[in-house]
Amino acid sequence: MDISDEVEAASAGSRRAIGRLLTRVERGERDLEALIHPRNQAQIIGLTGAPGVGKSTITGHLAARLARRGRVAVMAIDPSSPVSGGAILGDRIRMDSVLGEADVFIRSMATRGSEGGLSAAAPAAFRLLDAIGFDVIIVETVGVGQVEVDIAAAADTTVVVVTPGWGDAIQANKAGLLEVADVFVINKADRPGASDTRRDLELMLDLTATNDHSWRAPIVATIGTSAEGIEELIGAIDEHDTALEAQDLRGQRRRARTLLEVRSRVGLVVESRLDAALETEQISARIDSVAADGGDTLALVDALTELLFGFSDP
Ligand SMILES: Nc1nc2c(ncn2[C@@H]2O[C@H](COP(=O)(O)OP(=O)(O)O)[C@@H](O)[C@H]2O)c(=O)[nH]1
Ligand SMILES: [Mg+2]
Incomplete structure (x- = not known):
C-alpha cells in the first residue's frame, strides 16, 4: 500500500492504516507531510500527573463517553518503558477495562531515551490524527519530565491529576503542573x-x-474505579473549551504545538551535529588536553560553537 492509500484507509477508519501512519510520523517521514491536510477540528485533551494517580483509568472513562460524540483517539506516552514494558501494558489494561464497547483508537508511544524525538513526534501525531478525521484526541503523559509536561501543556485543555494525601498538590506544584493546569482532578x-x-x-x-x-x-473530584465525577470532569473540560473559543485562544494552543514540534526537531538536528563534532579527532584531543592539563574550557566551547554555527558568542 502506498502512503496515499494508507491515508485514505486511515481516514476511513482502518486501525492498521492509522497505526502505520503513526509509525511513519514517529520516524519523521517527509512524504506523509504533503498528504495530510489539517482540519483544525480535533479537540486535544492532555492528562498528566504522577505515576499511579489514575490517569489511564480516567482516560478510559473519558474516551468511552466522548466516543458518543465522535471519533476518539488516545495516545499514551510513557517516559521509560519499551513498548512491551510494564507501564504501557498497565495503561492498556486500565483503559480496556473501562472502555467497554466504545470504538476508540489507542496508541502507545514510548520515549526510549529520545525525549526530543517524542516532543517532535507527539504534536506531529496530533496533526495526523486531526487530519484523518478524529474529533477528540486524549493524550496521557506522566507528569514528571519536562518533555511530558510540555506535551500535555500543548493540548487544548490540560488536565492535571492528583490524589489525596499529604503533599501531593505540593509535588504537582514543584513539577510545574500548577501553571499548565486548565482543570484539576x-x-x-x-x-x-x-x-x-x-x-x-x-x-x-x-x-x-x-x-x-x-x-x-x-x-473536580473523581473516583476512577467507579466513574464517579467523570461527567463533571467532562463538563469542566467543555467549559474550558468554550472559554478558549470565546477568547480566541485555540490558535494560541496550536501555535504552542507548532513551536514544540519545530523546536524539538531543530534541537535534534543540533544535538546530532554536536555529537558528531565531539567525536572528531581534533575536538576529542582538545577535550583530553583540557581535562588533563586544565586548559581553557570556555575557549573549547567557543571553538565548538564556531564549528557548528559559524560564530562563537564571546
Ligand atoms: N482507590 C482507588 N483506586 C483507583 C482509583 N482510580 C484508579 N485507581 C487504581 O489506581 C491504580 C493506578 O491506576 P492507573 O489508571 O493505571 O494510573 P496511571 O499510572 O496514572 O495511569 C490502578 O490500580 C487503578 O485501579 C480511584 O478513584 N480510587
Ligand atoms: Mg497510565
Missing part, C-alpha cells in the same frame, strides 16, 4: 484527605499569578 476521592488536597490546590491557585485571561482551573 483529585482522583481516588474514595480515600481520606480529598478535601485537604482541594484546599491546598485552592490556596496555591490563589497564590499563582493569573495570566490576563481570566480562567481559574476548576477542581
Whole structure:
C-alpha cells in the first residue's frame, strides 16, 4: 500500500492504516507531510500527573463517553518503558477495562531515551490524527519530565491529576503542573484527605499569578474505579473549551504545538551535529588536553560553537 492509500484507509477508519501512519510520523517521514491536510477540528485533551494517580483509568472513562460524540483517539506516552514494558501494558489494561464497547483508537508511544524525538513526534501525531478525521484526541503523559509536561501543556485543555494525601498538590506544584493546569482532578476521592488536597490546590491557585485571561482551573473530584465525577470532569473540560473559543485562544494552543514540534526537531538536528563534532579527532584531543592539563574550557566551547554555527558568542 502506498502512503496515499494508507491515508485514505486511515481516514476511513482502518486501525492498521492509522497505526502505520503513526509509525511513519514517529520516524519523521517527509512524504506523509504533503498528504495530510489539517482540519483544525480535533479537540486535544492532555492528562498528566504522577505515576499511579489514575490517569489511564480516567482516560478510559473519558474516551468511552466522548466516543458518543465522535471519533476518539488516545495516545499514551510513557517516559521509560519499551513498548512491551510494564507501564504501557498497565495503561492498556486500565483503559480496556473501562472502555467497554466504545470504538476508540489507542496508541502507545514510548520515549526510549529520545525525549526530543517524542516532543517532535507527539504534536506531529496530533496533526495526523486531526487530519484523518478524529474529533477528540486524549493524550496521557506522566507528569514528571519536562518533555511530558510540555506535551500535555500543548493540548487544548490540560488536565492535571492528583490524589489525596499529604503533599501531593505540593509535588504537582514543584513539577510545574500548577501553571499548565486548565482543570484539576483529585482522583481516588474514595480515600481520606480529598478535601485537604482541594484546599491546598485552592490556596496555591490563589497564590499563582493569573495570566490576563481570566480562567481559574476548576477542581473536580473523581473516583476512577467507579466513574464517579467523570461527567463533571467532562463538563469542566467543555467549559474550558468554550472559554478558549470565546477568547480566541485555540490558535494560541496550536501555535504552542507548532513551536514544540519545530523546536524539538531543530534541537535534534543540533544535538546530532554536536555529537558528531565531539567525536572528531581534533575536538576529542582538545577535550583530553583540557581535562588533563586544565586548559581553557570556555575557549573549547567557543571553538565548538564556531564549528557548528559559524560564530562563537564571546
Ligand atoms: N482507590 C482507588 N483506586 C483507583 C482509583 N482510580 C484508579 N485507581 C487504581 O489506581 C491504580 C493506578 O491506576 P492507573 O489508571 O493505571 O494510573 P496511571 O499510572 O496514572 O495511569 C490502578 O490500580 C487503578 O485501579 C480511584 O478513584 N480510587
Ligand atoms: Mg497510565
